[in-house]
Amino acid sequence: MSTSPPIFTATSAYSLAFVSFVGVAAYVAAKTLLPKNASWQDRVTFIWLAFDGIIHYTLEGSFVYYSMFGKQVNTSSGPMAQMWKEYALADARWGTADPTVVSLELLTVFGVGTMCFYVLKQLVQRDPARHYWIIVLSTSEIYGGWMTFCPEWLTGSPSLDTSNALYLWVYLVFMNIIWVFVPAWLMYDSYGHIAKSLRLAQAGAAAKKN
DSSP states (O other): OOOOOOSSOHHHHHHHHHHHHHHHHHHHHHHHHSOTTOOHHHHHHHHHHHHHHHHIIIIIHHHHHHTSTTOOGGGOOSHHHHHHHHHHTTBGGGGTTOHHHHHHHHHIIIIIHHHHHHHHHHHHHTOTTHHHHHHHHHHHHHHHHHHHHHHHHHTTOTTBOOSSHIIIIIIIIIHHHHHHHHHHHHHHHHHHHHHHHHHHHHHHHHHHHO
16 A cells, blocks of 8 residues: 655755744844844844845755756755755746746845845944835835746646645745735835835925925
8 A cells, every 4th residue: 555755854844944043043143233222123124134135045046056057956956955846846836947936036036135134234234224225125025926926826826736734834825925924014114214204304394494
């Protein structure tokens, strides 16, 4: 009697462990680099952007490496390739160097990843100009998520495997939806700072005229 292969494997475990380690590293960096009187919003922003930037440069950077110049994840080897093969069980496009996915990842790694670390520098320096870049960065994240999944949905999701809870709720839902909700909150928070500053400037200019 044949038995189906296990869903949760050693690769599943160390993939999730890697992501957890990055989260801990981001938290430690926030505790170390931010001033003690930093607001909770700035601390959450720092932790997220540190996590985000590291993930973009390491995990997603490795995907770009394995997917360029005729290569693809499914025919590559190494720890990072194994992690992407694991994710490709849920979304097959990541194993075959799908051009739309690779194009989005190029923008994500080199554009968004770099912006993450630039905003982290601004956070440490308490530069209010960070709020503009946070909105640009967050818009890019949400757009990237939409363009990753919308073409798939419009064609009936042929590449997605939602047959079990790990693939559906952990890999496809949780690992992607946090890149929607957190950037949306960051945009909301930064919009509030920018709008407040502009209103104060406008009120100040009006007072001077009177």
